[in-house]
Amino acid sequence: MIRAFLLVNAFLFTAVCYLQIDSSLSISTQLSIISGQEAQGFDEIDWGFSRLPRLVMALLVGSVMGCIGSVIQQLTLNPLLSPVTLGTSSGAWLGLIVLAIFWPQGQTEFQVFAAMSGAALALGFVLLISGVRNLSGLSLILSGMAVNLLFGAITTALILLNDQYARNLFIWGAGDLSQNGWDKVQWFWPHCLLLLTILAFAGKPLTLLRLGQAAAAARGLNVVWLFVTLIISGLWILSSAITMVGIIGFIGLVAPNAARFLGARTATSELIVSTLLGASLLMIADGMALFANTLTFDLVPTGLTTALIGAPLLIILIRHRGNKKPQSQHAFMALQGSRTLSIRTIILMTGALLSVIFLGVFTHIDNNIYQFHLPNEFAWPLRWPRLAASLFAGAGMAVAGVMLQRLIHNPLASPDLLGLSAGAVLALILVSLLLGIRVSELGPLVAFVGSMSILGTLLLLGKRFHFAPTSLILTGVALTALIETLIQGVLMTGTDDVYDILRWLSGSTYRVTPNQAISLIVGVTLFIVVAVGLQRWLTLLSIGRITAAARGVSVQKSFIILLMISAGLCAFITALVGPIAFVSIVAPHLAGLLGAKKVVPQLFFSALIGATLLQLSDWLGQIIIYPNQLAAGTVVAIIGGSYFILILLKNRNSV
Amino acid sequence: MFEFSQLIIERNQRPILDIPNLTLATDKLTVILGKNGSGKTTLMQCLARQLHPSKGCIRFKEKPLLGFSQRQLAQEIAFLPQSLSEAAGLTIRELVQLGRFPWHGTWGRWRQKDHDIVTQSLKQVGLSHYENQLVEEASGGEKQRAWIAMLLAQQSPVLLLDEPTSALDISHQYELLSLLQKLNRETGQGIIIILHDVNLAARYADRILAIDEGRCVFHGTVDDFMKKEQLESLYNIPMTLINHPENNTKVALAC
Incomplete structure (x- = not known):
């Protein structure tokens, strides 16, 4: 009873304080206004x-x-x-x-x-x-x-x-x-x-x-x-x-x-x-x-x-x-479909990749007429970095997704949910606000530093609960939500920079310079090679931590290393291209559905699908609402998100 | 040889395992018995270094358990947990292959010998014909045997198994224990295993370790263990012992 009484008093006191902020009126005037007296003068x-x-x-x-x-x-x-x-x-x-x-x-x-x-x-x-x-x-x-x-x-x-x-x-x-x-x-x-x-x-x-x-x-x-x-x-x-x-x-x-x-x-x-x-x-x-x-x-x-x-x-x-026992995880496995990867599927998917590359290289729109021809010497230097960016960003995000999903044991996890993209955005916005440079001119370095500091925060916070997957991803979700509110607050200031930031947020490939494209190609390839090199850790950890430890993998070390590779890959791509959502969920899932269920085939096949998906989205974004353009990241989020929901609905019915 | 000294495991400031002094042989077939919640699994998790003691320590081969690297430990001790993960997307053979990880590590090459060991392990648990089946499509018993095959493929001198028979029918239960006994006799591998079936334990064990409320209440031979008072005080129900009609052993009945 006493506690309740104290709480009520504290509540009333806060309410009264609230009413005093930046107000010059005396409390008696305020009371008379509340009791129905006509307010007079601007302040009242x-x-x-x-x-x-x-x-x-x-x-x-x-x-x-x-x-x-x-x-x-x-x-x-x-x-x-x-x-x-x-x-x-x-x-x-x-x-x-x-x-x-x-x-x-x-x-x-x-x-x-x-x-x-x-x-x-x-x-x-x-x-x-x-x-x-x-x-x-x-x-x-x-x-x-x-x-x-x-x-x-x-x-x-x-x-x-x-x-x-x-x-x-x-x-x-x-x-x-x-x-x-x-x-x-x-x-x-x-x-x-x-x-x-x-x-x-x-x-x-x-x-x-x-x-x-x-x-x-x-x-x-x-x-x-x-x-x-x-x-x-x-x-x-x-x-x-x-x-x-x-x-x-x-x-x-x-x-x-x-x-x-x-x-x-x-x-x-x-x-x-x-x-x-x-x-x-x-x-x-x-x-x-x-x-x-x-x-x-x-x-x-x-x-x-x-x-x-x-x-x-x-x-x-x-x-x-985090200290309590984690609640039971209903591992969500929508992995039906083919049991193994058939030659036909491989040929089909490679064909799909080649044809989206073909479309990307040869499609031109001139005066509302769609044409196919080889790009001329002016168009080509503009076109190839963009093509390379979509292909490698897609592949990289897919690989990062495969790794994270196996680490966290949840096929719905994706690295952008850990707050990494949000961290990059925040760093970019802060730098552009404090130093007054436009987002497009800022080096990807700033974005990378932003993502990595979020990863650092996650690892620091995660140490306490021994990197339990649930707690880790929830901390990521909390960080994302916080940062997104901050971003909203900044966007609200309503300067013209806002639209630059929104464009960057939508994940576009057309600002990528030839140098950036080359570093993207080299970087993503390196990350994928390392990921494939560590495939045995990934297999064992995806079965379970106890199993992995009993087979001689030191769990904490390998978990942190793999997490850093996955997050680093995501941060690297986000820095150069902008946040790309859904590729990292949809591509691994589709790969599994088509039969790539073990680590190495899933890594490669997801990369293939991710590249196809992002390049297709980029191409669609250029042509569907011509002369306007939609960024690849936006289109891929819409395609990927819809596909994701459709496939889950379908699986639900057949179960 | 596992040597316990002043081992205490606490959960919520309450000791759930308290073993001041115990030496467990690693060249015999030892069965751990006890009621639900008595601390059997906790004890086994300590042996497998999945759980770190709140106080005290365990020495293995005269070295503290913490002194081993994860891979060295897996080369010495193969542990099978009570609840088995899904292992989605792997075939039974691929699951068994994971048992070879401690021997060639992250980047080491696979040799013919490794393949032979995997094949032999599959044969030992009777899964040779199912090796290309997906683990998630296997029945409960097949899955459990697949995991046991993985444990065999690990070829560690000590095997720790936490209720490996829970999903097996009676014939596979006896086959599994015969297999473990045979391994123990032929290769000298030490086996420590948690069971619930007193008679199964009595038939195959060299030594019995009984745990009650976190304390070790019996450690000795089967003959010494199969006593009416012993069993009744461990399980808190009336028990009767009868002589096996054909061989010279005792059978426990709960009644």
Whole structure:
């Protein structure tokens, strides 16, 4: 009781402090405004119509995030899920962008529906990929991140092609709570009534669900019905919150974990404490943002300060968990299809590679006419570095993917999920902001240093939990999320550099110089040779750490070396070409499907497929929307992501 | 020879294994018996250096276990864990080949001798005809035998097996133990094995090690172990011993 009393007092004190930031009004004036007195003068109006609704909004949105986060985590029995890790936030973001671009008039009325459909679509994909019965494992988080990447790539492509409509959405994407009046609060609060229903009724069935789905069903719980009801109402409140203030990550993830940490044991108490904690956390984060705004001229979005508080908390939670026994990993093996590599498949795939190279070399577009002829002496020096870049970047990313998936024992892992690409982006942006150089002029060195410092951080943090795969990849996910919020914050400053950065982010091959192309060829070849040289380690480690150790591989050393090779390869390519998503997931998977199941054939065959895929994407990006161009990285994310989802759906049906 | 001195393993500040003094022979067939959760697997993980003791140490061949490099250790000790991984995408033969890793390492060449050893190991567990089958498509028993073949191919002087019979039918259980006994007699390989079947243990073991609540409660010959009071205090249920109708051994019945 005393503890609860103290907490309530602390909460009220924080709220009062929040209201004092950068405000010259006395507390008695503030009280009289709250009690309904007419506000007079700029300061009072500003306080009554901007600060006060902002506080209410922060509290409402915070409680929504905390409560929905707790619902999702209890439904899935997975303590590391949140609206952001499930891909719903990026889905909502995509829905809103589509609405803004294709039907700007509808924005006033249909924003919630657009956000809601986007979020539901994303969640649907995630559930289909990982399977409804497999909600507690790492696969769910990885498929959430994959869907995030796919939707992010589509959103980036849409923004780049329609920048006049999308410009003002950047601020929104970074999460911004500023209010000018009570309209938004008026609109939003009825949606929050659903929360009360959830708080009142969800506790009992959620308690039963802790037994596991099968056991809960055996006690008479309609699991599917519970799931559908809770998810739909959760998504609805969430989408309306996102429509109002944009994406605010981390609270949904951190609040329930903190609630459990503070001793909220039963389902209902976890729901309530998470809701209150979410509200307090967002209030504190927003207070920080307000305070930062008084120091700088730029607008500091709340999403940024939330991430600054949330990401370290999350990493602490992961480290805390790391000492416990890792939860059972349902290794996700969609490796059906051919059993061994047939000569015919090899010939077919080599043919595919040769034909995309042929297309890349000979296709020209002149005055809207597609032509085939040998490139002339002016075109060739422009063309070959680009061709080499796509081929070798594709091959390299595929090899990095094979290695990481075997190390982490999860076929959905890919090196860009470890936060390496994000690290490169951050380094580039920081250098360009601090030193004032444009991104395109910066050496790939900066990007490489950025990725490598992320890898260093990962290895430092990972030492504590002996590089357990789950904890490692979760730390990577947390770092990625933090850095992406930072990037959003920088993008929001809205200078022209933003579009340069977005173009680099989409992974394009047309800036690659002949020298860079040569270093790419040499570097990737070297990395692949080393990877093939260490194939016996890779085979043994992919069977299991105990097995590897019992056969005489010193596990920690070989794990770190292989991880560094995979990450180094990814960082090297990202530095020269930009982030290339999905090749590292799709190519190894496709190779396995076609029969390359052992390490060496899978390495080579994935490289072959990766090269084909990226070159094909580059070529398509040049011709489909001519005279515009889409970057290879964007096209490959869309092709790869769609293929990935399709193949998983197909496998799901046949199982 | 494994020598334990003041070995303590703690989990959550509670000792789960406490063996002040024990010497385990590495030239005999030793069976470890005990109830669920008594610490058998923990003990074996310590022997295989998969788990580091909280206090004390184990010496092997008069050298601390930690003094071996990972490859030296694998050349001396071959360990089969209780739960076997998927080994996806490998055929049974390829799995067995992995047992040769300690001998030629990361880049060493394969010789004819290595291939012969693999072939012979497959034959010993009766999987010669299935060597090109994928491990994930094999039945539980075939998979377990494939892993045992890998262990044989490793040709280490000491084999540690944690419940290798859990997925085997009764005939394969006896075949496996006959095979291990034969190996022990012919090549002098020491075998330490965890079993749950008292009679299987009694039939093949040279020595029995019984563990209860993290402590060693018996270490000696089979004849000394097969006593009514001994078995009852180990398993906490009434037991009866009867004479085998045909040979001069005892059979334990739980009743």
